[in-house]
Amino acid sequence: MTNDRQAQFEALLDRDAIRAALVRLARGEDRRDAALIRSACWPDSVTDYGVFRGDFAAYLAWVVPGSPAITNTQHVLGQSHIELAGETARVETQVISYHRIDYGGGDEHDTCIGGRYLDHFERREGDWRLAARTMLYDWSQDWGAAADWSQGLMGMAFRAPHFAGRATGDWSERFFGGEA
Structure with a gap:
């Protein structure tokens, strides 16, 4: 493999590792899973969501229990x-939450927010993780009173209660735990 091709291949692997960390962080926030969040962020990272700003310990204490009023979240x-620069990267990721x-x-109420994460990533000992995040908000919408879909959708009943997702105690915990 030529040096040029080797550099392109390494950049591809770096971008994939950064995207994997972004996905772990989003899933960790949705499921309020501290281990997943830790696997995506450096312990000295800083997060600024506008409504919250703090170091990693404060962020984890804020996001993992979450607000009891927020019964379900989904970050898409x-x-x-991704702009790579040696052991660092600047990353802008579109998000709808x-x-x-x-x-x-x-x-x-069902609400939806559209925006962008502006992230600084660092590679340390071969591992890419988030070092700093700032959230930019592009739009927000309150869709009004939420439909009760806990028992089914569009007039069709669920075969079992586990089909309705929620922030904690979700069926996906059993799925990834090997029980489902």
């Missing part, structure tokens, strides 16, 4: 623009 990642918010008294 779009394209990532869904949140079901329980305002109490049976008043739940």
Whole structure:
């Protein structure tokens, strides 16, 4: 393999490792899974979501329990623009995040936010992880009262209760734990 091809191949592997860390972080936030989040972020990282800013310990203490009012989340990642520079990278990733918010008294709303993560990644001892994140918000929408889909969808009942997703205690925990 020529030096040029070798460099292209290494850049491809670096970008794939960065995208894998982004996915682990999004899943970790959705499932409130501290181990997944730790695997994607350096312990000295800093996160700034506008509504929260702090070091990694504060971020983990904020995001893992999450708000009891946010019963379900889903972060859908779009394209990532990745600029590699040796052992660092600047990354912009499109994100759409869904949140079901329980305002109490049976008043739940489905909300959606569109924006971009501006991330600094660092490779340390061969491992790419997030060193700093700033969230940019492009739009936000409250879709209003949430439909009760806990028992089924579009008038069709679920065969079992595990089909309805939620932030914690979700069927995916059993799936990835090898029980399903």
